[in-house]
Amino acid sequence: MSREQTPADGAPEGAEPAHSTAEIPYTTQRDAIPLPEADLTVDGTGLLCVTLLLRLRAQIDGAPPGTVVHVVATDPAAPLDLPAWCHMTGHTYLGPVPGERPVYALRLAADARATRRDAPWHLVGPEHTRDR
Numbered sequence: 001m002s003r004e005q006t007p008a009d010g011a012p013e014g015a016e017p018a019h020s021t022a023e024i025p026y027t028t029q030r031d032a033i034p035l036p037e038a039d040l041t042v043d044g045t046g047l048l049c050v051t052l053l054l055r056l057r058a059q060i061d062g063a064p065p066g067t068v069v070h071v072v073a074t075d076p077a078a079p080l081d082l083p084a085w086c087h088m089t090g091h092t093y094l095g096p097v098p099g100e101r102p103v104y105a106l107r108l109a110a111d112a113r114a115t116r117r118d119a120p121w122h123l124v125g126p127e128h129t130r131d132r
Contacts, residue, residue: 038070049081057120065110
């Protein structure tokens with residue numbers, strides 16, 4: 001290749017690429033921020049999503065903001081359901097907890113949106129004030 005020619009990526013011959021993924025270290029949320037120890041553990045072993053959320057909703061009721069909750073969940077949908085529920089309610093999903101059991105961490109928010117006691121996948125609205 002002559003000096004006037006450039007490789008297919010458009011960089012002059014012998015030039016370093018603008019960025020190299022080899023130089024960017026792979027990190028996960030767990031690498032960047034260690035997951036905190038649990039203040040409260042909810043055991044949802046053997047429970048499916050609906051029952052798991054009912055138990056989670058009941059056990060966090062009255063817990064102060066900032067509480068770190070570890071949820072033991074064997075339901076294969078839990079890695080999808082728990083982040084979605086946190087997104088809906090405003091709690092912070094912290095991710096899976098390393099270990100032998102399937103455990104997921106979340107932090108309770110001060111300004112979380114309330115959910116119905118009998119249906120924690122539904123937010124409380126003006127028509128459901130009795131459920132607050």
